[in-house]
Amino acid sequence: xxxxxxxxxxxxHVRNARRNGMRVGCVPTMGALHQGHCSLMERARRECDFVVxxxxxxxxxxxxxxxxxxxxxxxxADLRCCADSGADLVFTPQTEHMYAENxxxxxxxxxxxxxxxxxxxxxxxxxxTTIVAKLFAVTEPDVAYFGQKDFQQQLIIxxxxxxxxxxxxxxxxxxxxxxxxxxxxxxxxxLSAAERDAxxxxxxxxxxxxxxxxxxxxxxxEISEQMRNILQSSGQLEVQYAVLADPETLEYPLGRTSxxxxxxxxxxxxxxTRLIDNALIRFS
Amino acid sequence: xxxxxxxxxxxxHVRNARRNGMRVGCVPTMGALHQGHCSLMERARRECDFVVxxxxxxxxxxxxxxxxxxxxxxxxADLRCCADSGADLVFTPQTEHMYAENxxxxxxxxxxxxxxxxxxxxxxxxxxTTIVAKLFAVTEPDVAYFGQKDFQQQLIIxxxxxxxxxxxxxxxxxxxxxxxxxxxxxxxxxLSAAERDAxxxxxxxxxxxxxxxxxxxxxxxEISEQMRNILQSSGQLEVQYAVLADPETLEYPLGRTSxxxxxxxxxxxxxxTRLIDNALIRFS
Numbered sequence: 425x426x427x428x429x430x431x432x433x434x435x436x437h438v439r440n441a442r443r444n445g446m447r448v449g450c451v452p453t454m455g456a457l458h459q460g461h462c463s464l465m466e467r468a469r470r471e472c473d474f475v476v477x478x479x480x481x482x483x484x485x486x487x488x489x490x491x492x493x494x495x496x497x498x499x500x501a502d503l504r505c506c507a508d509s510g511a512d513l514v515f516t517p518q519t520e521h522m523y524a525e526n527x528x529x530x531x532x533x534x535x536x537x538x539x540x541x542x543x544x545x546x547x548x549x550x551x552x553t554t555i556v557a558k559l560f561a562v563t564e565p566d567v568a569y570f571g572q573k574d575f576q577q578q579l580i581i582x583x584x585x586x587x588x589x590x591x592x593x594x595x596x597x598x599x600x601x602x603x604x605x606x607x608x609x610x611x612x613x614x615l616s617a618a619e620r621d622a623x624x625x626x627x628x629x630x631x632x633x634x635x636x637x638x639x640x641x642x643x644x645x646e647i648s649e650q651m652r653n654i655l656q657s658s659g660q661l662e663v664q665y666a667v668l669a670d671p672e673t674l675e676y677p678l679g680r681t682s683x684x685x686x687x688x689x690x691x692x693x694x695x696x697t698r699l700i701d702n703a704l705i706r707f708s
Numbered sequence: 709x710x711x712x713x714x715x716x717x718x719x720x721h722v723r724n725a726r727r728n729g730m731r732v733g734c735v736p737t738m739g740a741l742h743q744g745h746c747s748l749m750e751r752a753r754r755e756c757d758f759v760v761x762x763x764x765x766x767x768x769x770x771x772x773x774x775x776x777x778x779x780x781x782x783x784x785a786d787l788r789c790c791a792d793s794g795a796d797l798v799f800t801p802q803t804e805h806m807y808a809e810n811x812x813x814x815x816x817x818x819x820x821x822x823x824x825x826x827x828x829x830x831x832x833x834x835x836x837t838t839i840v841a842k843l844f845a846v847t848e849p850d851v852a853y854f855g856q857k858d859f860q861q862q863l864i865i866x867x868x869x870x871x872x873x874x875x876x877x878x879x880x881x882x883x884x885x886x887x888x889x890x891x892x893x894x895x896x897x898x899l900s901a902a903e904r905d906a907x908x909x910x911x912x913x914x915x916x917x918x919x920x921x922x923x924x925x926x927x928x929x930e931i932s933e934q935m936r937n938i939l940q941s942s943g944q945l946e947v948q949y950a951v952l953a954d955p956e957t958l959e960y961p962l963g964r965t966s967x968x969x970x971x972x973x974x975x976x977x978x979x980x981t982r983l984i985d986n987a988l989i990r991f992s
Contacts, residue, residue, distance in 0.1 A: 529837065
């Protein structure tokens with residue numbers, strides 16, 4: 425496995441691979457890798473001939489006051505994880521490799537970024553689209569892999585790729601969960617033992633929403649209300665949003681139609697940690 | 709010469725060329741081609757193995773009230789010009805090929821777009837960077853050719869390429885002028901005979917600025933003042949700006965240093981037509 429921090433070297437490696445007829449897959453990450461990331465790389469390994477992982481804690485997607493400085497940096501363990509998952513090349517740029525001193529061009533998402541996470545974290549998604557566009561420009565993948573965990577993010581990246589006509593296929597991979605249902609996240613390591621216990625309510629609320637969509641005739645709004653009740657029952661979670669939204673447009677409230685699809689989306693604060701989770705839901 | 713309106717077909721053609729080891733050059737245009745455009749294609753022809761021209765009147769770079777609807781569309785003549793200049797492929801997309809109904813992602817330039825043209829045409833350069841990013845994504849060139857005529861535009865595109873790490877080399881080609889000095893422009897055809905006579909004052913003002921930079925010890929501001937005097941002498945030109953600026957940052961007013969470089973930049977209104985021109989200048 426090659427580890428490279430220089431964009432121009434990465435481009436060379438990838439172009440060599442492509443010249444040899446290889447299909448190139450890319451897995452962009454911020455490091456602090458867990459099994460969710462592994463599942464992305466393993467999928468890339470199965471579907472591609474040359475797998476590039478990127479590890480870069482992107483400053484522009486953190487808001488002032490967010491956890492940029494304390495975001496876990498675990499490069500050594502991350503590289504083992506990449507090797508175990510079958511990556512061929514890991515791109516580990518320094519900040520100055522991705523943002524020159526005078527950098528000023530950004531990629532701005534549109535209305536998909538103006539709801540939910542976009543309201544709570546204004547500017548976050550512009551940081552994401554800008555860095556992902558850059559990572560795609562450096563790694564020139566045929567296909568890139570993202571986790572469903574960041575549901576709104578993968579929608580926005582799909583939209584960016586479509587809008588900017590980038591020659592990349594986007595694959596969204598299922599959320600990987602702990603045995604009790606908690607969605608894996610690099611931020612779970614911030615949780616105290618008591619917070620870790622309470623965190624299970626996110627997946628429990630989503631499971632209940634899914635059950636109600638199938639077994640009751642409650643409206644989307646009533647189901648969202650039930651999710652909020654569950655989340656608040658522990659007394660530890662501060663609910664930022666818990667809604668059923670359209671899985672393509674993120675519009676809500678969503679009318680209930682038989683066989684219709686929704687995505688349940690949750691964000692909470694738990695102590696100083698912010699957690700999100702989601703699940704695709706189908707109405708009976 | 710192939711003429712294609714579908715992005716996916718263009719990508720196929722270009723990728724075939726590249727698989728055959730060809731160097732790909734791209735010349736993005738809005739059609740209404742003149743000898744300035746020809747010079748770009750001819751340079752591309754000399755330096756590349758496969759030359760792609762694009763012809764697309766990009767709606768998002770026109771402001772409300774500008775000349776989008778009356779912008780000259782002369783496809784038949786344009787295609788002859790492309791063929792004569794040695795283009796291998798001409799990409800002539802329809803608007804819906806470049807902007808899907810739901811398109812919302814944009815590429816936003818930074819502070820280089822906040823002066824001069826950016827003040828007079830707010831949003832114009834975001835339209836330019838967005839469409840050029842898309843055209844690069846479709847045509848995947850090794851090198852792309854732009855005219856110095858749109859001086860601020862080529863700076864902003866260079867900045868975009870650097871910032872977004874796009875694997876494209878930008879080449880800026882000299883302004884092509886009529887015998888009396890008027891910079892060639894698709895918009896020159898809007899001019900009445902009297903306006904056409906007055907239009908020569910732009911290049912005359914720039915020539916005088918260049919002379920004063922060499923032969924006088926006037927400051928940048930004093931030289932700019934002389935440019936404005938010349939432009940106003942005809943009584944027909946409304947001067948929007950006429951300045952000497954830093955040729956990299958566009959900052960002005962510019963201190964005069966021996967051997968220092970400047971760019972003289974002019975924009976005027978002449979009846980209902982807007983004209984711009986520029987020249988690189990060196991102080992003695």
